Amino acid sequence: MNAIPVTQVQSAKFMEQLRAEAAIEPPPVHTGEVKKETQIIAIYGKGGIGKSFTLANLSYMMAQQGKKVLLIGCDPKSDTTSLLFGGRACPTIIETSSKKKLAGEAVAIGDVCFKRDGVYAMELGGPEVGRGCGGRGIIHGFELLEKLGFHEWGFDYVLLDFLGDVVCGGFGLPIARDMCQKVIVVASNDLQSLYVANNVCSAVEYFRKLGGNVGVAGMVINRDDGTGEAMNF
Structure with a gap:
């Protein structure tokens, strides 16, 4: 009798697990009083994968559906909102905060938040090259947002646009501190983007074990070359 290869056994067990999960009944539909709650979604992915492009279109679509949407760019290069504003970047929170502080003035909402086509948008910004930690800039930006009454x-x-480098405490802030409910990963079929996607999912899993409540909503597969690597992941 020929022995069954281990890989086939593992594959059969995996399929069995998938069927078992699929057979679990979903929770009943909530029938109580509906309470409005702001849905905060952090989008992660490696640089150049299309996060900002995806977010600009997603925020615009939501606004056209009558939703009140705030898009926050958390990338130090501050390019998240440029597509919405015809290629022009919004003044960043960090830059504006520094200028106001030197002038002895307080930062107001109108100084850092802008609107176009129904979408409210702002950029956190970051330090100059070699002069600070991008993650620390993000922490400073969110501290200021809290003071301005963000919630x-x-x-x-x-919608939060983040770099996928969750090894940095600043970029992993929404996951570590439950500052969002869901995470969406933007990736393609290449190894580098899936490596970043795996890091993000690992961070979510780690903090859930510590009592966190952030979950992974799913993945946007950009630049699909048909190989199916991202889908398999």
């Missing part, structure tokens, strides 16, 4: 603005959705 009281009544948005339906807040």
Whole structure:
């Protein structure tokens, strides 16, 4: 009798697990009082994978559906909102905060938040090259947002555009501190983008074990070359 290869046994067990998970009944539909809660979604991915492009289109689509949407760019190069504003970048929170501080003035909402085609948008920004940690800039930006009443603005959705380097504490902030409910990963079929996607998912899993509540909503596969690597991941 020929022995069955281990890989076939593992594959059969994996398929069995998938069928078992698929057979679990979903939770019942909530029938109680509906309460509005801002959905904060952080989008991660390696540089150049198309996060900002995806977010600009997603935020615009939501706004056209009547949703109140805030798009926050958390990338130090501050390019998240440029597509919405015809190639022009918004003044960043960090830059504006520094100028206001030197002038002895307080930062107001209108100094850092801008609107076009129904989408509210702002950029956190970051330090100059070689002069600070990008993650620390993000932490500073969110501290300022908290002071400005970030959670009281009544948005339906807040979309955060993050680099996939969650090894850095600043970029992993939404996951580590439950500052969002869901994470979406933008990737393609190449090894580098899937490496970043795996890091993000590992970070979510790690903090959930510590009592965190952030979950992975799914993956946007950009630049699909048909190999199916991202889908397999």
